[in-house]
Amino acid sequence: MEKLQIIKIGGNIIDDPNSLRSFLADFCRIEGLKILVHGGGKLATSLAERLGIPQTLVEGRRITDADTLDIAVMVYCGLINKNIVAALQASQCNAMGFCGADGNLVKSQKRTHAEIDFGYVGDVLRDGINVKQMTALLEAGIVPVISAITHDGAGTLLNTNADTMAAKIAVAMSASFDVSLICCFEKNGVLLDPENDESHLPVLNPQTYAELKEKGIISKGMIPKLDNAFEATRSGVRTVVVCHAKAILNRTYPDHGTLIVSR
Amino acid sequence: MEKLQIIKIGGNIIDDPNSLRSFLADFCRIEGLKILVHGGGKLATSLAERLGIPQTLVEGRRITDADTLDIAVMVYCGLINKNIVAALQASQCNAMGFCGADGNLVKSQKRTHAEIDFGYVGDVLRDGINVKQMTALLEAGIVPVISAITHDGAGTLLNTNADTMAAKIAVAMSASFDVSLICCFEKNGVLLDPENDESHLPVLNPQTYAELKEKGIISKGMIPKLDNAFEATRSGVRTVVVCHAKAILNRTYPDHGTLIVSR
Numbered sequence: 001m002e003k004l005q006i007i008k009i010g011g012n013i014i015d016d017p018n019s020l021r022s023f024l025a026d027f028c029r030i031e032g033l034k035i036l037v038h039g040g041g042k043l044a045t046s047l048a049e050r051l052g053i054p055q056t057l058v059e060g061r062r063i064t065d066a067d068t069l070d071i072a073v074m075v076y077c078g079l080i081n082k083n084i085v086a087a088l089q090a091s092q093c094n095a096m097g098f099c100g101a102d103g104n105l106v107k108s109q110k111r112t113h114a115e116i117d118f119g120y121v122g123d124v125l126r127d128g129i130n131v132k133q134m135t136a137l138l139e140a141g142i143v144p145v146i147s148a149i150t151h152d153g154a155g156t157l158l159n160t161n162a163d164t165m166a167a168k169i170a171v172a173m174s175a176s177f178d179v180s181l182i183c184c185f186e187k188n189g190v191l192l193d194p195e196n197d198e199s200h201l202p203v204l205n206p207q208t209y210a211e212l213k214e215k216g217i218i219s220k221g222m223i224p225k226l227d228n229a230f231e232a233t234r235s236g237v238r239t240v241v242v243c244h245a246k247a248i249l250n251r252t253y254p255d256h257g258t259l260i261v262s263r
Numbered sequence: 264m265e266k267l268q269i270i271k272i273g274g275n276i277i278d279d280p281n282s283l284r285s286f287l288a289d290f291c292r293i294e295g296l297k298i299l300v301h302g303g304g305k306l307a308t309s310l311a312e313r314l315g316i317p318q319t320l321v322e323g324r325r326i327t328d329a330d331t332l333d334i335a336v337m338v339y340c341g342l343i344n345k346n347i348v349a350a351l352q353a354s355q356c357n358a359m360g361f362c363g364a365d366g367n368l369v370k371s372q373k374r375t376h377a378e379i380d381f382g383y384v385g386d387v388l389r390d391g392i393n394v395k396q397m398t399a400l401l402e403a404g405i406v407p408v409i410s411a412i413t414h415d416g417a418g419t420l421l422n423t424n425a426d427t428m429a430a431k432i433a434v435a436m437s438a439s440f441d442v443s444l445i446c447c448f449e450k451n452g453v454l455l456d457p458e459n460d461e462s463h464l465p466v467l468n469p470q471t472y473a474e475l476k477e478k479g480i481i482s483k484g485m486i487p488k489l490d491n492a493f494e495a496t497r498s499g500v501r502t503v504v505v506c507h508a509k510a511i512l513n514r515t516y517p518d519h520g521t522l523i524v525s526r
Binding site for chain 1: 313314333336337338339340341342344345346348349350352353357358359360361362364365366367399403405412414416417418419420
């Protein structure tokens with residue numbers, strides 16, 4: 001099967017112009033088929049603040065009301081996505097920017113929860129990835145740059161977690177491609193000591209993951225990120241790596257990042 | 264040659280949810296190859312006001328500074344474009360939203376002017392339309408929905424007039440397709456009396472256009488719109504029509520709109 005690399009970048013890379021520029025230069029140099037999935041970063045939060053739109057958290061989880069959705073769509077699909085595409089095009093990478101609504105690439109359903117109304121948040125449907133359309137784009141020499149906004153197929157856009165979106169795309173594309181999912185951020189992988197960037201684990205399996213969560217060594221935002229990574233590795237994605245954005249060209253994992261393995 | 268319809272909608276249609284919904288329902292029913300080009304409307308202006316970003320006009324022409332460009336990118340490529348795409352997808356129209364940077368579809372150059380610095384405004388280059396990529400999208404069954412943001416090929420996004428963009432795309436695509444350019448807005452075409460929607464001209468040629476401009480009957484925003492329309496009709500676009508957004512399915516121009524003819 002042909003190789004396909006799916007790279008996910010997080011907010012801290014997007015928020016820093018130098019990191020983003022350096023990352024995009026490396027991304028251009030990746031050979032073969034590739035897809036970039038990006039999240040949002042602090043731009044959406046700061047725009048909401050400037051517009052005086054209060055951001056509601058319920059039990060630590062952000063609620064996406066209609067105004068907040070509009071901001072996410074503007075910032076993720078507009079400002080971030082199109083500036084990334086323009087930068088990649090300037091380096092002869094034939095990027096096209098998409099959200100899940102474009103070509104019905106990623107369909108989701110509005111999250112339902114017994115107690116919390118999360119608002120316009122979408123969970124990717126089991127068969128929500130349009131593998132045929134995505135494959136056609138790749139075969140046409142296009143590099144999809146995908147922002148984490150999806151649609152419900154009935155005209156409504158929905159805010160979706162970028163790590164989940166990247167993992168779901170990776171799983172779905174694994175039926176036809178030899179997929180590597182590379183989740184990169186501003187740290188050298190999964191760290192045993194968050195303050196020490198040299199403390200990264202070369203490999204993480206489910207048992208060690210459970211133990212480290214138990215001890216509180218892996219906590220907070222790393223948990224959903226790693227849950228998505230393990231889900232991908234259990235569901236047919238050949239290689240799943242969590243690494244620093246600087247390491248995407250370095251093919252010597254696990255030296256530069258944490259390889260996520262299913263057992 | 265295969266028929267291709269390029270429909271341009273203006274701000275007044277976009278600003279009114281009912282008009283937009285009705286237009287999109289009609290747009291879905293257009294048979295054959297089609298492209299939608301859209302402008303911005305009042306959303307960008309109101310967002311700039313809410314953010315306290317002053318909008319500068321020099322000699323009646325808007326200046327696009329860096330902040331204003333960001334707003335245009337957010338509103339045109341994000342909010343408007345993706346909501347249109349989601350609505351079309353909900354009606355089984357396989358829309359994909361693009362700006363000029365995506366797939367290098369429309370390349371422009373920053374406007375240079377002896378006295379006025381227009382800022383981040385781009386004029387479409389003579390060979391700026393990527394006909395090959397646009398054709399590939401159409402042949403793949405995709406309906407491009409294009410916002411009027413372009414790029415300079417060096418990483419910078421630029422604000423571009425939507426009428427000009429639609430006309431340039433129409434001209435370039437005319438080498439391979441039998442193109443109709445349908446510029447629609449909230450009036451029944453070119454009116455002899457702006458207050459009377461029944462006063463539309465069935466046909467407009469360059470001589471009558473010059474006379475009506477001279478008399479001040481055609482003025483202001485209609486002039487650049489019609490200049491683009493005449494440029495298109497002179498440059499190989501088979502049919503150029505200015506009409507009401509309600510009339511796009513009615514194939515009996517000039518009864519429902521003004522047919523622009525080159526002589």
